[in-house]
Each structure stands twice: as structure tokens, then as C-alpha cells.
Amino acid sequence: MPALLAAMSPAPDRHRTARFEACFLPHLDAAWNLARWLARSDADAEDALQESMLRALRYFDSFNGENPRVWLLAIVRNTTWTLIAKKPGQGVHESLDEDLHLLVDGGPTPEAIALVASDIAVLQSALDTLPAPLREIVVLRELEGFSYKEIATITSLKIGTVMSRLARARERLAAELVRSPLEVSP
Amino acid sequence: MNCHDALLVQAYLDDELDAAQSLEVARHMEACERCGTYYRRLEATRGAMSHPQLRYQAPAYLRASILPAAPRTSAMTRRRPPAWGLALAASFLALAAIGSFGLLRGTGPRQDAMVAEAISGHMRSMQINHLIDVVSTDQHTVKPWFDGKLDFSPEVTDLAAEGFPLAGGRMDVLQGRSVAALVYRHRLHVINLYQWPAAGSTEPAATAADGYNSVSWTEGGMAFIAVSNVAPDALDAFVAAFRGRNSLRNESKR
Ligand SMILES: [Zn+2]
Numbered sequence: 001m002p003a004l005l006a007a008m009s010p011a012p013d014r015h016r017t018a019r020f021e022a023c024f025l026p027h028l029d030a031a032w033n034l035a036r037w038l039a040r041s042d043a044d045a046e047d048a049l050q051e052s053m054l055r056a057l058r059y060f061d062s063f064n065g066e067n068p069r070v071w072l073l074a075i076v077r078n079t080t081w082t083l084i085a086k087k088p089g090q091g092v093h094e095s096l097d098e099d100l101h102l103l104v105d106g107g108p109t110p111e112a113i114a115l116v117a118s119d120i121a122v123l124q125s126a127l128d129t130l131p132a133p134l135r136e137i138v139v140l141r142e143l144e145g146f147s148y149k150e151i152a153t154i155t156s157l158k159i160g161t162v163m164s165r166l167a168r169a170r171e172r173l174a175a176e177l178v179r180s181p182l183e184v185s186p
Numbered sequence: 187m188n189c190h191d192a193l194l195v196q197a198y199l200d201d202e203l204d205a206a207q208s209l210e211v212a213r214h215m216e217a218c219e220r221c222g223t224y225y226r227r228l229e230a231t232r233g234a235m236s237h238p239q240l241r242y243q244a245p246a247y248l249r250a251s252i253l254p255a256a257p258r259t260s261a262m263t264r265r266r267p268p269a270w271g272l273a274l275a276a277s278f279l280a281l282a283a284i285g286s287f288g289l290l291r292g293t294g295p296r297q298d299a300m301v302a303e304a305i306s307g308h309m310r311s312m313q314i315n316h317l318i319d320v321v322s323t324d325q326h327t328v329k330p331w332f333d334g335k336l337d338f339s340p341e342v343t344d345l346a347a348e349g350f351p352l353a354g355g356r357m358d359v360l361q362g363r364s365v366a367a368l369v370y371r372h373r374l375h376v377i378n379l380y381q382w383p384a385a386g387s388t389e390p391a392a393t394a395a396d397g398y399n400s401v402s403w404t405e406g407g408m409a410f411i412a413v414s415n416v417a418p419d420a421l422d423a424f425v426a427a428f429r430g431r432n433s434l435r436n437e438s439k440r
Binding site for chain 2: 026027028029031032033036037042045046049050066067069120123124126127138141142143145146147148150163164166167170173174177178
């Protein structure tokens with residue numbers, strides 16, 4: 001049975017497919033991770049990833065050879081949001097107050113900072129419930145380790161926006177996950 | 187720095203500042219409790235987000251349905267490797283790239299079809315579990331392991347404090363030469379550091395191919411190549427950390 005890429009390749013070309021694989025196979029997990037966090041369900045993430053790989057193959061000739069992970073994830077990100085946007089109340093256009101109310105003053109000022117949660121379910125839900133525009137930045141930075149500049153490229157956002165969203169996202173996560181020892185003890 | 191510049195503190199955490207800015211922020215945080223606390227909060231949050239199970243793994247059936255190459259995908263399906271295993275598989279591509287067509291000679295990212303086939307074939311022939319022969323985070327275990335296996339003694343240094351914990355080592359062959367390969371981790375990525383005796387001294391030079399970055403340099407009688415799919419600046423930081431530790435050690439030996 002021919003697999004997806006072999007079947008859908010515009011001009012079935014073994015060499016091209018091999019080159020494509022060599023470029024992007026190493027980044028399949030990164031692609032899936034992003035799609036899955038954005039879509040928040042296996043089924044939607046799967047559709048998004050399949051569609052993304054097809055698009056990537058279609059546009060492969062326009063790939064300049066630099067940083068395939070960034071190139072692929074930009075496609076995955078846009079494809080996933082496009083799919084998600086068809087569902088009500090979701091997606092990257094979720095409303096977000098862009099004002100930056102930070103933060104240095106806001107937090108507690110204990111000597112030590114403690115994580116309250118290391119339980120995976122709690123961590124997962126904290127990230128899952130972030131508004132989509134913040135969630136994607138956290139996934140790209142904390143889970144995939146992209147630089148600010150790379151995140152800006154993937155998301156087509158200004159680097160300043162990336163930085164402020166990341167700070168807001170972390171502030172929200174910290175509010176849920178991080179306490180001073182005083183707060184933790186009963 | 188301005189005390190209210192939270193984004194600067196964050197950029198410090200994220201390693202996005204140049205040396206001068208980093209120094210300024212670090213100094214400020216020593217004196218300013220508020221910024222210090224804010225930094226620790228960010229750091230704790232990042233610690234929470236580094237939980238390995240937060241990163242979703244592409245399901246095997248999906249991998250199989252997307253990729254046309256049956257032999258490799260079926261192997262993957264059977265093994266269901268953890269993130270670590272996949273990272274290992276990925277770093278093997280880097281190894282394949284070096285072995286088969288000489289990344290170091292500056293081959294551009296657009297290889298011809300033959301090379302692509304060679305990589306592809308190499309990938310299929312690779313066994314995931316060959317990445318590490320000696321699994322240890324202890325440099326005092328890894329270094330003696332090479333004794334008697336090589337005709338030289340490699341430089342082995344743990345860089346956990348710098349964010350690059352040592353994971354182990356193995357023997358390898360690059361272009362017919364037996365070399366030592368040290369395996370380091372950086373977040374979810376793997377860095378391979380190859381080394382073998384060589385005369386002369388060259389400054390680190392970076393190349394990139396197929397999503398992999400490499401930095402090679404020669405010093406202290408040894409040639410080094412670091413290969414990884416981490417971002418170029420992370421690899422530079424790794425090389426700087428390794429060279430820093432080594433020069434300190436070599437000085438103290440004298
Ligand atoms: Zn301050």
C-alpha cells in the first residue's frame with residue numbers, strides 16, 4: 001500500500017521524497033508536538049499534521065535549505081490554526097488583551113520559590129488552559145527550545161510581541177504552578 | 187538597567203542577551219530582590235515546563251502513514267522509543283551525514299539525489315541503540331571506558347552546570363578513523379562531540395546541513411566536531427562551555 005507522501009507527491013519522484021524525508025523526518029515529533037498542543041485533540045492534530053506534510057511536500061521546492069525545523073513548524077502552525085479556526089471559539093484569534101501588566105512588582109517576594117506542581121496532569125492542564133496565542137509561544141519556547149527570533153519567524157509575529165506574550169504566559173503558569181514556601185504550607 | 191524591565195530579566199533567562207547585557211542584568215539581580223525573585227519565579231516555571239512528558243510524541247501509526255519508507259517505520263512501530271530514543275535516532279542522521287558525504291567539507295543543504303538516497307539508506311540501516319556504548323553522566327566513568335579502545339585519551343568533561351549534561355560515550359569511525367564520541371543532552375536534543383588527535387590549532391567553524399548544525403575546531407592536540415539539531419547559538423554555547431572547562435583543566439595540570 002503506498003503511503004501518503006508517495007501517493008500524493010505531484011510527480012512521484014523517489015529522490016525528491018528521499019530528500020524531503022532526510023530534511024523533515026528528524027522534526028516529525030516537533031511538528032506533532034506543536035500540532036497536538038494547538039489542536040488539543042489527537043484527531044484534529046492528526047488532520048493538521050497530515051495536511052501540513054502535504055503542504056510541505058508541495059512547497060518543498062521553495063524551501064531554501066536553511067533551518068528545516070522552523071520552516072516545517074511555520075507550516076504546521078498555520079495549517080493547524082486554519083483547521084481549528086473552523087471550530088467556534090478557538091484558535092489563534094482568540095481574544096487576548098495585549099497590554100503588558102508586568103509583573104516584577106506583582107509577585108510574592110519570598111526568599112525561596114517552590115514549585116507546587118510536578119504532577120504531569122496539573123502541568124498539562126495549566127498549559128492546556130492558556131489562551132491559544134500564549135500557548136503556542138510556550139510550546140515553541142519551553143518544549144521545543146526555539147529562540148525568540150525563530151518563534152517570530154514561525155508565528156509571523158514581531159519579536160517584541162513574542163517576548164511580551166511569553167512573559168504573560170509564564171506569569172499565568174507561575175500563578176498556578178509556583179508558590180512561595182509560605183503560601184504552600186497550610 | 188531599569189528595575190521594571192521584566193522582559194530583560196526574561197531575556198536573560200532565555201539566553202537571548204549578549205555578554206554585556208547579561209552581565210548588567212546579573213549584577214542588577216544580585217542587588218535587587220524584586221528582580222531576583224521574579225527571575226526565580228520564571229526559572230521555576232521553566233523547570234515545570236521541562237517535564238519530559240509534556241512533549242507529545244508522534245504516534246507510530248501516524249509516522250507510518252506519513253512516511254513512505256516501510257523498513258524504518260516498521261522498526262519504529264515495534265520499538266515505540268521514548269523521546270530519548272527518537273532524539274537518538276535523529277542524531278544518527280547527523281552521523282550518517284558525516285559518514286556518507288562529509289558534512290565538514292561544507293556540503294550545502296541541497297545535496298544531489300544520490301546523497302539524499304545515501305542518507306535515506308543510512309537512516310534505515312541505523313540501529314537506535316548504538317548511540318551510546320557507555321551510559322554514564324559521570325566523566326570519571328566515561329573517560330576510563332575509552333582506555334584501551336582508542337590509541338588516545340579523549341577529553342571528557344561533564345557540562346551539566348552549563349545546561350549540557352553528559353549522557354555517555356561510544357566508539358565511532360569517521361572517514362576511516364577511530365574517534366571518540368561523547369554524547370551530551372540539551373533539553374530534548376542530543377549533541378554528539380567527536381574527537382581524535384590532530385596537530386595544529388583552528389578556531390571553531392560552523393556549518394549547517396539538513397537541519398543539523400556542526401562546529402569544528404582543533405586545539406591542544408585534538409580535533410573536535412560537535413553535531414546536533416539544537417539551534418546554532420545553543421551549539422555555540424556548548425562549544426564555548428566545553429572549551430572553557432578544558433582550558434581551565436589543562437592550565438591546572440601544568
Ligand atoms: Zn530590579
